[in-house]
Amino acid sequence: MAGRAARGGARRGARAARAIRGQAVAAGAGGRVYNFSAGPACMYEDVLAEAQREVLNYKGCGMSVMEMSHRGGDYSAIHDAAEADLRELMGVPEGYSVLMMQGGASLVFAGLPLNLTERGDAVDYVVTGSWSKKAAQEAGKFCDSVNVITGDNKSIPDPASWALTPGSKYVHLCDNETIQGVEFQGAPDVGGRALCADVSSNFLSRPIDVSKYGVIYGGVQKNIGPAGLALVIIRDDLLGSPRADCPAMLDFTTLAEARSLYNTPNCWNIYMCGLVFRKLLDMGGLAAVAKANEEKCAVVYGAIEESGGFYNCPVDEAVRSRMNVPFTIPSNTDLEKAFIAESTAAGLVNLKGHRSVGGMRASIYNAMPMQGAHDLAAFMKDFQGRHQ
Numbered sequence: 001m002a003g004r005a006a007r008g009g010a011r012r013g014a015r016a017a018r019a020i021r022g023q024a025v026a027a028g029a030g031g032r033v034y035n036f037s038a039g040p041a042c043m044y045e046d047v048l049a050e051a052q053r054e055v056l057n058y059k060g061c062g063m064s065v066m067e068m069s070h071r072g073g074d075y076s077a078i079h080d081a082a083e084a085d086l087r088e089l090m091g092v093p094e095g096y097s098v099l100m101m102q103g104g105a106s107l108v109f110a111g112l113p114l115n116l117t118e119r120g121d122a123v124d125y126v127v128t129g130s131w132s133k134k135a136a137q138e139a140g141k142f143c144d145s146v147n148v149i150t151g152d153n154k155s156i157p158d159p160a161s162w163a164l165t166p167g168s169k170y171v172h173l174c175d176n177e178t179i180q181g182v183e184f185q186g187a188p189d190v191g192g193r194a195l196c197a198d199v200s201s202n203f204l205s206r207p208i209d210v211s212k213y214g215v216i217y218g219g220v221q222k223n224i225g226p227a228g229l230a231l232v233i234i235r236d237d238l239l240g241s242p243r244a245d246c247p248a249m250l251d252f253t254t255l256a257e258a259r260s261l262y263n264t265p266n267c268w269n270i271y272m273c274g275l276v277f278r279k280l281l282d283m284g285g286l287a288a289v290a291k292a293n294e295e296k297c298a299v300v301y302g303a304i305e306e307s308g309g310f311y312n313c314p315v316d317e318a319v320r321s322r323m324n325v326p327f328t329i330p331s332n333t334d335l336e337k338a339f340i341a342e343s344t345a346a347g348l349v350n351l352k353g354h355r356s357v358g359g360m361r362a363s364i365y366n367a368m369p370m371q372g373a374h375d376l377a378a379f380m381k382d383f384q385g386r387h388q
Contacts (some may be wrong), residue, residue, distance in 0.1 A: 029270060034372035037350035038178050038324060038363045039201065039222040047275045065271045070264050079261070082274030089277055089286060092210050092233060096255040099232040100273075102266050104219035105131075105200045107250070108230050109138035112172065112196055112215065114246040115253070116238060120144055122165040124193070129153050129177030131198060139172070153180045155316035159188035170194040170214060176202035176321050179220070179354040180315070183321040187212035194238060202323050203231070204280060205366055206290035215236055223325070223366045225273040229266045280366075288365055296364045296373040297322045303377035310384045313379070328359035335387055336360060342383060348376055 008169025013122065035042040058065050061074050068075040083098050101107070112135075117123060122145035125136035129151075130153040140146045147165045151157045164171060171190040176183040187195060187209060203218045210216060215234045221227035232252065238254045248254050254262055280289055301320065304311045304327050312330045313320065329335045337357060340352045353359040364373055 025237055033039070033347040033349045034368070034375060035349055036362045036364070036368070036372075036376070038354070038361060039219070040227045041222045041365045042144075042367045043225070044276065044279060044367045047279055049298060050275055051077070051272060052070055066268045069082065070267055071263060075267055078267075078271050078274055079259075079265075082277060085261075085274060085277035085281060086231070089280055090208060090210055090233070095236050096210060096326075097234050097236055097252075098260075099230075099234065099252060099255045100260040100265055100270055101230045101232060101255060102249070104221070104230050105198050105217060105229065105242060106134065106138075106219075108198075108232060110142065111232075111246075111250040111252060112170070113139050113142040114250055115192065115242045117169045117217075117280055118145055118243065119140065121325075122147060122168040123164070124149065124164050124168045124171045124194070126144060126157070126162065126171065126173040128174060128182050129180035131177055131179070131200070132172070132174035135172055135174065135198060137191055151182075153177075153182065154314055156182060156184060156319045159190075162188075162190075164191060166195070168193055170196050170200075172196045174198045174200075177199075178324050178363070179324040179357060179361075181315045181321040181324045182319050183323070185319065194235070198202075201363075201365075202275075204286060204289065205293050205323060207286040220269070220273055222363070224276050226269050229269040229273065231273075269276045293322045293364070293366065294386075296326065296368060296370055297325060299370075299373040299377050300325045300364060300380050301363050303380045307380070310356075310388055311380065312318045323363060325364065326353055326357065326359055326360045327362070330352075333358070338387070339383055343379055345375075346375075346379055348372075348379055350375075 005118060055064055058074065060372060065078065086098060113123065123139055123143050124147045125132060125139060126134055126149045127133045135301060136146055136148050147168065149157060149162050171193050173184065175197045176199065183202060195212060196215040197213055198218055199216055200218035201222045203223045205223055215232065215238065217230060217232040219227065220229045220231060234252055239256055242251045242253055248262065301313065304313050310329065311328045313325065313329045315326065329339065339360060343351050351360045351362060353361040362376060
């Protein structure tokens with residue numbers, strides 16, 4: 001009897017998954033699924049379609065962006081427009097340089113101490129999750145004194161309690177922890193030190209006061225474009241003093257002086273990011289983007305809160321991420337495998353939590369449609385009804 005009941009439950013789950021998948025796939029173009037991956041992540045479909053139209057022959061020039069000389073006029077226009085639009089989107093003030101570097105945020109981890117410190121200088125790292133921990137570990141290779149301020153990966157220590165090192169060169173934080181789902185709600189006061197922020201997973205998701213930071217950087221593969229590019233916004237007074245042994249490709253001064261054209265840049269990726277920058281401006285800028293993101297994450301968090309404890313988000317409510325929503329089924333963790341399998345069958349893919357924390361994680365970046373959030377919430381309610 002138990003075996004027949006279990007098989008019956010599985011069949012009902014499969015039917016429900018197929019029904020929701022039909023709805024999800026119908027909502028996307030060309031049978032696309034809702035991709036909740038933490039990165040590389042979903043992109044705007046109209047941006048992908050525009051790139052598809054131009055991939056062989058960019059605006060009648062007879063070649064792809066991938067074939068252009070990075071010194072030629074056609075690419076120079078793409079490059080200049082991308083930087084100008086990013087500056088407009090973020091309200092980057094005078095006195096800051098924008099770098100478009102190959103690699104990702106993990107490469108910039110090493111660039112920070114090599115550009116901003118000497119070996120014996122002290123630096124402070126606020127560790128609120130996996131990525132800020134990795135950044136601190138990387139800094140330890142280049143700095144003798146790395147002061148680590150540690151949280152519990154579920155909240156953010158009160159900045160008033162941070163024991164910052166007197167005379168430290170900078171304070172580093174990860175603005176949004178992709179794995180743990182912890183997000184700073186603004187720039188903390190660090191007593192006049194240069195504040196350096198890894199914003200990889202909430203880049204361009206909301207307005208930010210650039211003037212409060214010394215360095216803002218992040219990989220683009222979550223909210224903006226394809227993997228393989230890092231954007232760095234650095235205050236100009238922090239340029240000019242790289243270490244003598246700093247590699248040229250990590251020398252922020254060299255890259256700033258060359259306007260990110262010291263060598264052949266990731267031209268196609270910069271083109272793709274430029275399309276996204278223009279789209280976000282056309283949508284009304286980052287204030288409009290932030291409003292949409294607030295509404296999307298409220299749908300998913302609402303499904304968790306309304307489950308009566310069937311689902312749980314382990315993050316302190318005051319610092320819950322708008323981008324990455326981790327959740328578990330605390331009463332029966334074995335059900336989490338079924339949830340992931342059935343949601344995947346329903347066209348709601350890549351909801352498995354990071355291997356270091358388990359559970360599930362919904363990454364709802366800028367390009368995730370509102371319907372995707374609603375379909376996930378509906379699936380969560382349906383799954384609970386069948387398994388509670």
